[in-house]
Amino acid sequence: MYKIVKKETLSPAVKLMKINAPYVARKAEPGQFIILRVDEFGERCPLTIADYDREEGTVTIIFQEVGQTTKSLGMLEEGQDILDFVGPLGVASHFEGIKKAAVIGGGLGTAIAYPQAKKLHEMGAEVHSIVGFRNKDLIILESEMSKASSKLIITTDDGSNGTKGFVTDELKKLIEEGNTYDLVIAIGPLIMMKAVSNLTRPYGIKTVVSMNPVMIDGTGMCGGCRVTVGGKTKFACVDGPDFDGHEVDFDEAMRRQLMYKNHERQSLEDHKCNLGGETNA
Amino acid sequence: MPNMSPDKVKMPEQEPDVRNKNFLEVALGYTPEMAQEEAKRCLQCKNKPCVAGCPVNVKIPEFIQHVANGEFEKAYEKITETNSLPAICGRVCPQESQCEKLCVRGIKGEPVAIGRLERFVADWFMQNSKPQAKSIQKNGTKVAVIGSGPAGLTCAGDLVNLGYDVTIFEAFHTPGGVLMYGIPEFRLPKALVQKEIDSLKQLGVEIKTNMVIGKVLSLDELKDEGYKAMFIGTGAGLPNFMGIPGENLNGVYSSNEFLTRINLMKAYLFPQYGTPVKVGKNVAVVGGGNVAMDAARSAKRLGAENVYIVYRRSEKELPARLEEIHHAKEEGIIFKLLTNPTKIIGTDEGWVKGIECVEMELGEPDSSGRRRPVVKKNSEHIIDVDTVIIAIGQSPNPLIKSTTKGLDTHDWGGIIVEEATGATSKEGVYAGGDAVTGAATVILAMGAGKTAAKAIDEYLRND
Numbered sequence A: 001m002y003k004i005v006k007k008e009t010l011s012p013a014v015k016l017m018k019i020n021a022p023y024v025a026r027k028a029e030p031g032q033f034i035i036l037r038v039d040e041f042g043e044r045c046p047l048t049i050a051d052y053d054r055e056e057g058t059v060t061i062i063f064q065e066v067g068q069t070t071k072s073l074g075m076l077e078e079g080q081d082i083l084d085f086v087g088p089l090g091v092a093s094h095f096e097g098i099k100k101a102a103v104i105g106g107g108l109g110t111a112i113a114y115p116q117a118k119k120l121h122e123m124g125a126e127v128h129s130i131v132g133f134r135n136k137d138l139i140i141l142e143s144e145m146s147k148a149s150s151k152l153i154i155t156t157d158d159g160s161n162g163t164k165g166f167v168t169d170e171l172k173k174l175i176e177e178g179n180t181y182d183l184v185i186a187i188g189p190l191i192m193m194k195a196v197s198n199l200t201r202p203y204g205i206k207t208v209v210s211m212n213p214v215m216i217d218g219t220g221m222c223g224g225c226r227v228t229v230g231g232k233t234k235f236a237c238v239d240g241p242d243f244d245g246h247e248v249d250f251d252e253a254m255r256r257q258l259m260y261k262n263h264e265r266q267s268l269e270d271h272k273c274n275l276g277g278e279t280n281a
Numbered sequence B: 001m002p003n004m005s006p007d008k009v010k011m012p013e014q015e016p017d018v019r020n021k022n023f024l025e026v027a028l029g030y031t032p033e034m035a036q037e038e039a040k041r042c043l044q045c046k047n048k049p050c051v052a053g054c055p056v057n058v059k060i061p062e063f064i065q066h067v068a069n070g071e072f073e074k075a076y077e078k079i080t081e082t083n084s085l086p087a088i089c090g091r092v093c094p095q096e097s098q099c100e101k102l103c104v105r106g107i108k109g110e111p112v113a114i115g116r117l118e119r120f121v122a123d124w125f126m127q128n129s130k131p132q133a134k135s136i137q138k139n140g141t142k143v144a145v146i147g148s149g150p151a152g153l154t155c156a157g158d159l160v161n162l163g164y165d166v167t168i169f170e171a172f173h174t175p176g177g178v179l180m181y182g183i184p185e186f187r188l189p190k191a192l193v194q195k196e197i198d199s200l201k202q203l204g205v206e207i208k209t210n211m212v213i214g215k216v217l218s219l220d221e222l223k224d225e226g227y228k229a230m231f232i233g234t235g236a237g238l239p240n241f242m243g244i245p246g247e248n249l250n251g252v253y254s255s256n257e258f259l260t261r262i263n264l265m266k267a268y269l270f271p272q273y274g275t276p277v278k279v280g281k282n283v284a285v286v287g288g289g290n291v292a293m294d295a296a297r298s299a300k301r302l303g304a305e306n307v308y309i310v311y312r313r314s315e316k317e318l319p320a321r322l323e324e325i326h327h328a329k330e331e332g333i334i335f336k337l338l339t340n341p342t343k344i345i346g347t348d349e350g351w352v353k354g355i356e357c358v359e360m361e362l363g364e365p366d367s368s369g370r371r372r373p374v375v376k377k378n379s380e381h382i383i384d385v386d387t388v389i390i391a392i393g394q395s396p397n398p399l400i401k402s403t404t405k406g407l408d409t410h411d412w413g414g415i416i417v418e419e420a421t422g423a424t425s426k427e428g429v430y431a432g433g434d435a436v437t438g439a440a441t442v443i444l445a446m447g448a449g450k451t452a453a454k455a456i457d458e459y460l461r462n463d
């Protein structure tokens, strides 16, 4: 059992939890993830390690409530336990020799990008962050990102805060203003990562994206998380989740993400019925 | 007077068209009367040919004599002198190529049903024995076992009985290895595997789940934590794909993924259990081993209308246990033999809609002595399916190797060991089971766990 030592609501559907998991905390690095199971009926749910405290023995996760599992997780309170919590999984991000980087976060992707921005910043690199949200109510981690960046640009699709428009427009501006980046990190919806990769390709800027395919074991044992990178099949859980954005087959990845759409709807509806049943009893 | 019937006493089973809709165990087991009747078919041969066919040399005629006499507890003790998981082996050993293959009764008629008898004895014991608190003299030496499949469980059991403080580290949230995540409930009830695990815990074995060794702790760090010796029983979990076009379409599964979703995550009880599985109407399972049979029979149970086994050699070469092939046929699985997939075809949206195959014919024998299948000209054809499950084998997972300095492995990933002891190239580190041999059998993994436990004990005594 893994205790929730802290819970915070970052935006209506985004929550942060600090979990007591000393073994994971001891080894965790930016770019890695954990897999948790809320209870014995639960599915295995991968979430990025947003932060860790080796002394305290805690690991921070930030998640968006999108379906049955993340909603059940969101209902747990401080002091309660999560049944299973395994990690750290995946390959840690490598930043050797990076002097200047642009970190692009799309929506919840900001939470996944944050530990990478923080690490780069701690290493002394100059970090320009561009984070995009649909509207101002969905903005998360603004102060954290701002601490980790020498420049932070926030965009919203509707202009309700920051600049109206897409993260790619802002990145393009920065590049054209003469900023030379050793690395662009783009994390967010597949369509956004694809757009960023297409933007940076002609400039020849190394671009790393974080792939989040459907996973189950997270240890290279099922192959469910396969993505095509540079024409080769890779398992995102052990070969990634970070890959070269210029090599990833995004169209295939987008298709594969729809594999369980109908099941996910059914699972959520069934879950709601169950909750109703409990209140009636 | 021995029972001279040429046939085994029949095992009661669920009817095929009932059982292909549920996940309850197919074979129901002997009653004591049936077991005694079958036991009387054993001729108590002086030279015991059957024993040589068993990888752990179960004392077969002796235990069968006890069964014939109705001394079931004594039979159990006899079996467990060399085999610590008889309820499991009795169910899943490929008896026809091991103990029963060499049984003299098999020359004219069927061999003695050694596996069924072993299963009977183990089940009887679980139901009728009272657990007795065994007191073991502890020696205070810590040993780590990595992986909780049959190899790890057996090694841990033997070591704890010798007085060691044994901790098992398991990557998954549930211990048991393939016994839990691979072999389906209808062939090996999980409650039974759980019982074996619980009895190890009772003996004092500690099991730490959610620990991916190589990630959370390295072998060297385990050593720093005071483990004086280690056993690696991490199995062969890396799924092989065919490398044909279309393998990343939606609806293509590795057998590992398909079976893990169903067995470990209980997707057959979705949405009560949260993990989904998409079975489809028409399913092709590529491969001919136990894994392929399990995937096919699971798909059928989950409502698939047509389930095909697509296998490139002929019936004779099917590597699965005879009983599973027989059960699969009874349950309506369609065998497309001498058929080899060349391409998986998808819809515009990226979902599987068919599998293109060629027919094969058997040519000259290859290095393994089996006749090599060669492609028949102009035999391309398409089988309409919406799900493809690839069950063509697994290799050892590279995780431990890639994170452990000084651990020698073969090119194909198997850990290199000294056969007689299981010792690896790294001091104090032993290995066995599928991690060493590649995908093999439960009983061989168990045997390797035993060998290593003995060697670890000797190593630590001389330390």
Ligand SMILES: Cc1cc2nc3c(=O)[nH]c(=O)nc-3n(C[C@H](O)[C@H](O)[C@H](O)COP(=O)(O)OP(=O)(O)OC[C@H]3O[C@@H](n4cnc5c(N)ncnc54)[C@H](O)[C@@H]3O)c2cc1C
Pocket (backbone or CB within 6 Å): A033, A043, A044, A045, A046, A047, A048, A049, A062, A063, A064, A065, A066, A067, A068, A069, A070, A071, A108, A111, A112, A211, A212, A213, A214, A215, A216, A241, A257, A258, A261, A264, A265, A268
């Ligand atoms: C390496 C990795 C890191 C991730 N990090 C984060 C994170 O830090 N914060 C966060 O909010 N989300 C993260 N995700 C996504 C998160 O795992 C899914 O949102 C979650 O599993 C959805 O489960 P659900 O039952 O709530 O929703 P569902 O309704 O079941 O699914 C909604 C969508 O989530 C995705 N999804 C569903 N099941 C899985 C699964 N088993 N594995 C991966 N994706 C799945 C699918 O695209 C699906 O359409 C990460 C995914 C991966 C693979």
Ligand SMILES: Cc1cc2nc3c(=O)[nH]c(=O)nc-3n(C[C@H](O)[C@H](O)[C@H](O)COP(=O)(O)OP(=O)(O)OC[C@H]3O[C@@H](n4cnc5c(N)ncnc54)[C@H](O)[C@@H]3O)c2cc1C
Pocket (backbone or CB within 6 Å): B092, B093, B094, B146, B147, B148, B149, B150, B151, B152, B169, B170, B171, B172, B175, B176, B177, B178, B179, B182, B183, B184, B211, B212, B213, B214, B233, B234, B235, B236, B237, B259, B290, B291, B294, B321, B397, B399, B400, B432, B433, B434, B435, B439, B440, B441, B442, B443, B445
């Ligand atoms: C579907 C299927 C059906 C089968 N049917 C039969 C049959 O009928 N008869 C038969 O004899 N054999 C059968 N087999 C083969 C048999 O199950 C295996 O040979 C046997 O389980 C191997 O045992 P093992 O202990 O070596 O490994 P496994 O059973 O594979 O166990 C290895 C364990 O190690 C864990 N692990 C892996 N990496 C790590 C790590 N880094 N850290 C911690 N833990 C780790 C895994 O999660 C797993 O629990 C079947 C196999 C499959 C897949």
Ligand code: SF4
Pocket (backbone or CB within 6 Å): B053, B054, B055, B056, B057, B058, B060, B083, B089, B090, B093, B095, B098, B099, B100, B114, B115, B118, B443
């Ligand atoms: S362990 Fe397996 S091979 Fe040995 S006697 Fe029992 S069933 Fe036969």
Ligand code: SF4
Pocket (backbone or CB within 6 Å): B041, B042, B043, B044, B045, B048, B049, B050, B051, B060, B061, B102, B103, B104, B105, B112, B114
């Ligand atoms: S070979 Fe057959 S008949 Fe002879 S002892 Fe063994 S089981 Fe009995």
Ligand code: FES
Pocket (backbone or CB within 6 Å): A214, A215, A216, A217, A218, A219, A220, A221, A222, A223, A224, A225, A226, A235, A236, A237, A238
């Ligand atoms: S999640 Fe199973 S191999 Fe990656």
Ligand SMILES: [Mg+2]
Pocket (backbone or CB within 6 Å): A043, A067, A068, A069, A264, A267, B274
């Ligand atoms: Mg879900």
